[in-house]
Amino acid sequence: MIEFNDVTKIFPNGTVALENINLKIEDGEFVFIVGASGAGKSTLMRLLLREEQVTSGVLRVGDYNLNKIPNYKIPYYRRQLGMVFQDFRLFDKKTVYENVAFAMRVIGEPTSVIKRRVPTILSIVGLVDKYKNFPSELSGGEQQRVALARALANNPRIIIADEPTANIDPKMKMEIMNLLVKINSKGKTVIVVTHEKNIVDYFQKRVITIRDGHIVEDRIGGMFEEDETV
Amino acid sequence: MRRYNIFYFFQQAFKGLWRNGLMSLAAITVLLSCLVLMGSFSLLVYNVNVNIEEVAQLNEIVVIAELDATDEQIAALSEEIAALDNIKEVKYISEEEGLESERFRYGEYSYLVDDIFENQENILPDVFKITYEDNSRVANLVYQLGQLDHVSKVNNRTDIANDIENIKSGVSFIFVWFLAILFVISIFIIINTIKLGVESRNREISAMRYIGATNFFMMTPFIIEGIIIGLISAGLAYLLQTILYNAIFNAMSNDYKMISVTPLSEVQTYLILGFIVIGVIAGILGSAISLRKYMKV
Numbered sequence: 062m063i064e065f066n067d068v069t070k071i072f073p074n075g076t077v078a079l080e081n082i083n084l085k086i087e088d089g090e091f092v093f094i095v096g097a098s099g100a101g102k103s104t105l106m107r108l109l110l111r112e113e114q115v116t117s118g119v120l121r122v123g124d125y126n127l128n129k130i131p132n133y134k135i136p137y138y139r140r141q142l143g144m145v146f147q148d149f150r151l152f153d154k155k156t157v158y159e160n161v162a163f164a165m166r167v168i169g170e171p172t173s174v175i176k177r178r179v180p181t182i183l184s185i186v187g188l189v190d191k192y193k194n195f196p197s198e199l200s201g202g203e204q205q206r207v208a209l210a211r212a213l214a215n216n217p218r219i220i221i222a223d224e225p226t227a228n229i230d231p232k233m234k235m236e237i238m239n240l241l242v243k244i245n246s247k248g249k250t251v252i253v254v255t256h257e258k259n260i261v262d263y264f265q266k267r268v269i270t271i272r273d274g275h276i277v278e279d280r281i282g283g284m285f286e287e288d289e290t291v
Numbered sequence: 292m293r294r295y296n297i298f299y300f301f302q303q304a305f306k307g308l309w310r311n312g313l314m315s316l317a318a319i320t321v322l323l324s325c326l327v328l329m330g331s332f333s334l335l336v337y338n339v340n341v342n343i344e345e346v347a348q349l350n351e352i353v354v355i356a357e358l359d360a361t362d363e364q365i366a367a368l369s370e371e372i373a374a375l376d377n378i379k380e381v382k383y384i385s386e387e388e389g390l391e392s393e394r395f396r397y398g399e400y401s402y403l404v405d406d407i408f409e410n411q412e413n414i415l416p417d418v419f420k421i422t423y424e425d426n427s428r429v430a431n432l433v434y435q436l437g438q439l440d441h442v443s444k445v446n447n448r449t450d451i452a453n454d455i456e457n458i459k460s461g462v463s464f465i466f467v468w469f470l471a472i473l474f475v476i477s478i479f480i481i482i483n484t485i486k487l488g489v490e491s492r493n494r495e496i497s498a499m500r501y502i503g504a505t506n507f508f509m510m511t512p513f514i515i516e517g518i519i520i521g522l523i524s525a526g527l528a529y530l531l532q533t534i535l536y537n538a539i540f541n542a543m544s545n546d547y548k549m550i551s552v553t554p555l556s557e558v559q560t561y562l563i564l565g566f567i568v569i570g571v572i573a574g575i576l577g578s579a580i581s582l583r584k585y586m587k588v
Binding site: 163166167 | 508
């Protein structure tokens with residue numbers, strides 16, 4: 062479970078990015094986080110990734126209290142999260158296979174486990190036949206699927222996707238979202254930060270709307286309000 | 292607990308070196324140059340010191356005994372001198388040997404010596420020529436010699452000894468500072484090289500961080516990269532130094548026999564060890580310092 066208890070984040074220059082956020086995301090939930098640029102979505106993500114620390118309040122993710130986690134434990138905490146970015150952040154000089162394998166290498170998985178698991182993950186995202194390709198040889202949608210496969214590599218409890226459909230063609234957008242829904246159906250918590258009204262409206266999941274550092278709406282099956290987008 | 296595969300780190304380090312080929316080459320060239328400069332300067336200082344020592348060994352103290360000292364008194368004086376501290380060798384020159392030496396000095400006019408000293412006794416005093424161990428304690432030795440019975444005079448060149456000591460200290464002082472400056476320059480160059488490598492892979496490193504890579508995992512290939520740069524530079528520096536030194540050694544041996552040049556074989560172990568140690572430390576320090584800001588959580 063992810064739990065924000067009265068969380069406030071104020072940056073050193075005095076900017077109040079988030080104020081008194083109270084939020085609970087249960088295990089296995091699918092959540093859209095929406096809001097205009099500068100609303101506080103990115104700060105919320107950075108707090109979840111423990112790139113930033115809360116100024117006040119308490120933030121817990123699973124067994125970790127992110128206010129108190131020592132620096133050396135942060136990499137181990139992050140292994141519970143699978144991150145997907147809008148710019149994919151793939152390793153350009155590694156093949157599809159190596160990109161996924163690398164995530165497992167990072168946590169010290171033995172080669173035998175990597176060899177067994179990578180094809181399975183690639184089959185989930187439908188890229189088994191492209192395992193030898195480099196990212197530059199793939200379409201945007203395919204690259205995002207590699208990123209998704211990499212995020213899944215270490216069997217994380219939570220998938221956080223930051224604008225996962227922003228840089229891919231319309232046809233592929235639904236494919237990526239369907240994959241995320243499929244992953245969610247296997248019991249993983251999925252958090253999607255997005256600007257895309259059509260997608261949010263189509264999937265009818267929980268929608269948390271942030272405006273000026275506050276949660277202004279939290280509805281299950283909610284619709285994306287037009288004036289909250291950029 | 293899971294263990295990282297050490298071969299993976301080496302593979303990444305070599306890939307990094309290859310990928311940033313030009314910068315790696317620049318780092319190796321600069322470090323190599325610094326090492327050769329350090330090596331040349333060390334060898335120069337070593338040889339200067341060896342030659343200074345040799346000059347110092349030419350220094351001797353001359354103790355002149357009283358003219359009327361008896362043979363027994365001279366024998367006792369000889370023993371007393373030999374018993375003093377810092378004595379390397381004592382050479383006794385009798386009156387007869389002194390005359391012989393004078394005749395030799397005058398060469399074809401040696402008959403003049405005989406003419407002057409003919410039928411005279413106790414013309415030349417007995418003399419002790421003393422060489423010593425330690426330049427820095429000459430003054431003390433001269434004082435002790437002057438205090439002995441039946442010593443008429445003590446001649447020495449303490450001023451030369453002091454000058455030699457001053458030159459040695461000065462050379463050592465410059466040597467240490469020069470080495471330190473070259474070492475800092477080497478590290479600075481490596482920092483910039485590794486930093487460029489890290490910056491070009493900043494996106495990759497940030498992605499690694501999100502995947503849950505530890506600092507150890509991210510830093511190790513770069514540190515190994517630094518060590519490899521250090522080792523390659525040390526090896527090449529040794530080769531270049533050998534060529535340079537042998538060329539100088541041969542030239543000096545032929546043309547300037549007054550100056551003695553130590554053969555490289557006498558110092559090569561220290562030279563290669565020094566290059567490796569300095570190269571590797573510069574590599575590790577350079578990598579570690581350049582990575583510091585990227586290793587935030």
